[in-house]
Amino acid sequence: MHAPSSVPTLAVSARGVVKRFGELTAVNEVEIEIPRGVCYGLLGPNGAGKTTLSKMIAAVLPRDGGELKVLGLDPWTEQSEVKARLGVVMQGDVFDEDLDVGRNLEIYGRFYGLSGPAFREKVQGLLKFVSLEGRERGPVQALSGGMRRRLMIARALINDPEVLILDEPTTGLDPQVRHAIWGTLRQLKQRGLSILLTTHYMEEAAQLADRIGILFKGKLIAEDTPEKLIAAHLPPWVLEFDAQGQEALLEEFAQAASVERHGDRAFVFHAVEDTLRRWIAKGAFRTALVRPASLEDVFLKLTGRTLDE
Ligand SMILES: Nc1ncnc2c1ncn2[C@@H]1O[C@H](COP(=O)(O)OP(=O)(O)OP(=O)(O)O)[C@@H](O)[C@H]1O
Ligand SMILES: [Mg+2]
Known part of the structure; x- marks a missing residue:
């Protein structure tokens, strides 16, 4: 089946995107194209601008310049349309610690107008997908770091997003948990989700990303498939x-x-x-x-x- 010609083929496109914090240009004229169904790995050291760029794409931070489109829409002026089609796991995201696991997902679902028996079934399915079945009525406080991160991925999937934005989803986790999350992300990729993944872990990018961008001091200094990046530079x-x-x-x-x-x-x-x-x-x-x-x-x-x- 062919998509109608009006359906954008790009999950994300950025041209000359700029973000300033006072004197600092945190994101400096960045150009990115993420085709649909692709996992794009954004690599960069601390302070490179990964989170800032991810937040602009995730429709939670306005930009100071340039053109940015997510699924063909402007994430700032068409914020709610964009948010409805995104799943986001941001660095520093939190849960409501007073509520149990299931309630946390239910409250989140309400932002998207989701409730009722079909939605409850969906919550169960998502918990199963991230290997947290049986945890629904348990406190969030009792979850390990790895379980929390998996729950965040489940939460980000609640609205059946077309694009998933993951800001360092495995930082601080032990290798075994990291591999489990990679498995989950690989399955999502197979289902056709477009993924923007920022990471400090080279192996993570090499395992998951079809294309890689290297962000350094706010600038995208290199971008290609992993193989071509290596061949072009060394x-x-x-x-x-x-x-x-x-x-x-x-x-x-x-x-x-x-x-x-x-x-x-x-x-x-x-x-x-x-x-x-x-x-x-x-x-x-x-x-x-x-x-x-x-x-x-x-x-x-x-x-x-x-x-x-
Ligand atoms: N709200 C803010 N106000 C002022 N400066 C900010 C703000 N947010 C980010 N910055 C600065 O912008 C730059 C880019 O920060 P950003 O968090 O995007 O980097 P990062 O690549 O995600 O780093 P990390 O790997 O540590 O998460 C940093 O110098 C940071 O101090
Ligand atoms: Mg960051």
């Missing part, structure tokens, strides 16, 4: 080792390869894996490994820092 293989006391060797490698040093770690990038494997023998390395170049390497090269710095 040779495909890297030899990584402890840089301490290896200055002479690093200079030698720099004649034939591209060398980066960040703190105690040295990274030697090269097109040929075997060359790097031979080079391991040149140094008395305590630890050395040859691996494919990663998104983390691209991030480090472009921003000069690791994601969790």
